[in-house]
Amino acid sequence: MIRLEERIRIAAAEAIIELYETEVNSNNIQVQGTRKDLTGDFTIVVFPLLKISKKNPVVTGEEIGRKLLEKINDIDSFEVVKGFLNLILKTDFWINHLNTILTCNKYGQKEANEDAQLVMVEYSSPNTNKPLHLGHIRNNLLGFSVSQLLKANGKRVEMVNLVNDRGIHICKSMLAWQKWGKGASPESTGKKGDRLVGDYYVLFEKALQKEIGEMIEKGADKEAAVKNAPLLLEAQEMLREWEAGNDEVIKLWRKMNAWVYEGFDKTYADLGVWFDKTYYESETYQLGKNLVDKGLKDSILFQKEDGSVWADLTDDGLDEKLLLRSDGTSVYMTQDLGTAHQRFADSEFSNHVYVVGNEQIYHFKVLSIILKKLGYEWADRLFHLSYGMVELPEGKMKSREGKVVDADDLIREMVDSAAEVSNELGKLDGFPDLEKRKIYSQIALGALKYFILKVDPIKTMLFNPKESIDFNGNTGPFIQYTFVRIKSVLRKAYEQGMVIPEQVDPRTEVSEKEIALIRKLYEYPDLLDEAGLLYSPALVANYLYDLVKEYNHFYQYHQIIKEEDSLKRDFRLALSNFVANNIEDGMNILGIEMPERM
RNA sequence: GCUCCGGUAGCUCAGCUGGAUAGAGCAACGGAUUUCUAAUCCGUAGGUCACAGGUUCGAGCCCUGUCCGGAGUACCA
Helix, strand or coil: CCCHHHHHHHHHHHHHHHHHCCCCCHHHCCEEECCCCCCCCEEEECHHHHHHHCCCHHHHHHHHHHHHHHHCCCEEEEEEECCEEEEEECHHHHHHHHHHHHCCCCCCCECCCCCCCEEEEECCCCECCCCCEHHHHHHHHHHHHHHHHHHHECCEEEEEEEEECCCHHHHHHHHHHHHHCCCCCHHHHCCCHHHHHHHHHHHHHHHHHHHHHHHHHCCCCHHHHHHHCHHHHHHHHHHHHHHHCCHHHHHHHHHHHHHHHHHHHHHHHHHCCCCCEEEEHHHHHHHHHHHHHHHHHCCCCEECCCCCEEEECHHHCCCEEEEECCCCCECHHHHHHHHHHHHHHHHCCCEEEEEEEHHHHHHHHHHHHHHHHCCCHHHHHEEEEEECCEEECCECCEHHHCECCEHHHHHHHHHHHHHHHHHHHCCCCCCCHHHHHHHHHHHHHHHHHHHHHCCCCCCCEECCHHHHCCCCCCCHHHHHHHHHHHHHHHHHHHHCCCCCCCCCCCCCCCCHHHHHHHHHHHHHHHHHHHHHHHCCHHHHHHHHHHHHHHHHHHHCCCCCCCCCCHHHHHHHHHHHHHHHHHHHHHHHHCCCCCCCCC
């Protein structure tokens, strides 16, 4: 289906040849939606064409307008205001458009086929020493939603997780558990596994700080104390044992990581996100080292006197970057090189999206350059989707001060809050408890997800739990509610024996507001494309809100079922049904479930 | 120091490749309505788009500089 804008551009280019004997590329003709407060549907900006016509804006607009009227049947009339040529379409066009899209299954979305491009999306990327927090929530929601967005754009998508499961941090938890744990387990304590392990990490850090403090008190140099505290040395020793493959250490490591994964799985399930595949740094860090060795042999990288290996990035306007420490151990970058190599070997992706916080912009810039130097032609097809921090009304989260918002706690509070608000309104009175609980959870997560996703990823954002669960304004629950209300109307119509028509009669009398609603729907496919290109669920979220407002705006005062004119009633039923489906599909792209009733 | 990102109404955010008089919601004030789910709808008020130059027929958007806020620049991840 060729979009009308495209037809207008082509016709306008033809008109210009006929009128002024000058050829212009139709892509250079600006066609846009007409301002809401003016009459018209589409507008051509004539200013850029004045050089060609050598006439004033009004005359030029009128000459082109007359030509377009002849060329495009769907145009009813036109009006020139200043330098803008406003085209007014026949009502038929919109009804025909509605009839076309009524037959769409997932409107605006493209189907993936076998040879569709494969995009790999990495998100979440937790450490195994503490539970997920609010920052991870933004990450998970973005990663999942972006994946759905790419699928809606006809891509094949592989969602992957990268678990940072090795290193000093997990050894700290292990050591603390060994020393003070007394065999505690998730079963014996009733704690979630990730929380349990996280608690031992905190315990370790506290004990370490205390130890350092005591050393300084006894006259030790501060720097030396931080470096040589016995607890820290013990943890470092444990890491060496781990790398050496000490059975007992590995066994403990496996046991505690398994607890953590069990805990993470629960949080992921609560958030409604999942992964097609999980990569573990413990399995790819060796590979990274091998790549660096090879790069060194091929003189792409260089070695310093102390044995450390570096990449020289001064030609790219950056510094030198360390890839192997002088003791031969790997750093973060080394591991990411290995992981990237492994992933391309596994999946031959055409693009790879990394959903990682904006504090790592530099890291991914460097990653791409080094991969390129190492000869990977796909190095410039890595895309770092960076996002800003999430702040709370009380201020910034600081993990050092223990001021983190735990993901599980937050979800629980949201559900409680949804229940409270619902009970006050009494809407769910008489529903079975099981259904009530399901709806509370759908509302709570709808609120949380929508609130976070509606904001441009790049921006630092403020999450206000109370505001998010509002049933008015630009919120998830408001959209869910409108959806449920439409469904309720349709259900009632069905009970009264009405059938939702698959097509609408072109003779139906429709109002301007209704056309405005169809117009809104008309924008959706383009918007979805653009959102996919920008990897921004925010565009979809804000569109859905606009759509809902447009719908409410008109249907507030209309009794669809009681409408006596059967053509009008059919039209409104069909349009309502379509809007509901569009809302549901869109919300699913955001990873938001829609309740049946609420 | 250098690099990157942000700065739009009291608050939280939109603003599509530069287009017409910069938009929502929340909070405030006023009104409608007892509903096919009012968890709604309408109205009023609220702006030097951080600041100063520049490019352009036209700048919230592009360029330069300044200010404010955040992040990065580690043999941390």
